[in-house]
Amino acid sequence: MNEHLSLKEIQEQIAKLQAQQQKILSERKSEILAEIKSKISEYGLTQSDIFGNAKKSGTKKPKMIRYYDRQHGISWAGRGRKPPEFENLSQEELEQFRLDPPVAADLLD
Incomplete structure (x- = not known):
């Protein structure tokens, strides 16, 4: 990189790189989500298979x-x-x- 960049130029580069980062993350999340959905469908997994059975919520008996x-x-x-x-x-x-x-x-x- 050029050592003689102004502060404004550096800030513009940072903003451009952050936008690229967000785009890549968004695309990768979509790919991962599609893979996960495919595996869930392929193996017939249910929500309780993945996350376990939810604990019953209720009130505890008071001490x-x-x-x-x-x-x-x-x-x-x-x-x-x-x-x-x-x-x-x-x-x-x-x-x-x-x-x-x-x-x-x-x-x-």
Whole structure:
């Protein structure tokens, strides 16, 4: 390339090259898409063959809270590790925080 090109000339060349790039990409995408469609038809592939079965969307069952300290806003479902605030409590002390019946986590507060 010529080292004495003006800024405007360089910008024009860049624009021309970018237009060529877009044209080549567009043509290549069309070719690839045609190949893919041909293979899908040839092998009788379905959408689930290609992408797998879609997961069923739905609402998750809310986590049920069995123990709740209203003063500190600490909750525990009764499964897994106890929150540090509940760890050193005896069973009798823990029962003071029991919610009966358990409450959905999104209903607290």
